[in-house]
Amino acid sequence: MSHFVIGDIQGCYPTLKALLRQINFQPSTDTLWCAGDLINRGKHNVDTLKFLMDxxxxxxxxxxxxxHFMAIASQVSKLHKGDTVADLLDHPDLTLFVDWLAEQPIMVCDDVHDVIMVHxxxxAIWSLEEARLQAKAIEQALAGHHRTAFLKNMYGNQPSIWRKDLTTDDRLRLATNFFTRMRYYQADGSLELTHKSDLAPPGFEPWFLHRHPSLSRYTIVFGHWxxxxxxxxxxxxGLDSGCIWGRQLTALRLEDKRIFSQANQEG
Ligand SMILES: [Mn+2]
Known part of the structure; x- marks a missing residue:
């Protein structure tokens, strides 16, 4: 009955299987939480999604x-350099993969374990209520008739400052960037999306150094960085330990907050 949170799998299915063996994961009783970026950059995207779907x-x-994969599959974006999702795009179950992803949330808030998971x-400018509202807006756009329009609109780094009076398109784009791309952030709510390293650009800090008071009782788990x-x-x-870069895939057991690491097995 354990709950394990796993960082960015990115199609590294052999490593995922090795990690699950290491933690003695029992599919019928244990729960697998995934912090997003299930696919892309790795080789085994079909195997990864089929396994998670089952x-x-x-x-x-x-x-x-x-x-990004959903946008490519919906023909509103193209394969970029480094994208490895051709195995999904060429698969007869492509529509099933996209529809299953479209049903997954942007944020999980679990009041049993007091855990919030985002990618x-x-x-810090968002209360829990605001975060729930913004996640719900994205989830509704993805699950409904506006999916293609949402995916087309999501690309871009602007606006970078949250305001109440943003247009719907700008609000959805910035909220999606907060949930799925943010690393550095300024106290006024400005987002900086170009730096990936562990050195902050001037005036910016890692987003997690500040937290809205309404989130104080929760453990936040994330990936991406x-x-x-x-x-x-x-x-x-933070559970993205760079499996796709030849490092490790990491799991956190929520019951005792123990960390497990599995070296990359992608060969
Ligand atoms: Mn990511």
């Missing part, structure tokens, strides 16, 4: 790579 107990949030982060490696702070775990 698992009886999962909690998943979408990452930027998952959304990239949460801006491979350059930092595994992050362990008070009530915060």
């Amino acid at each position: 698992l009886p107990r999962t909690r998943i949030v979408l990452g930027n790579h998952d959304l 990239a982060g949460l801006p 491979a350059a930092l490696g595994t992050v362990q702070r008070a009530n915060l775990f």
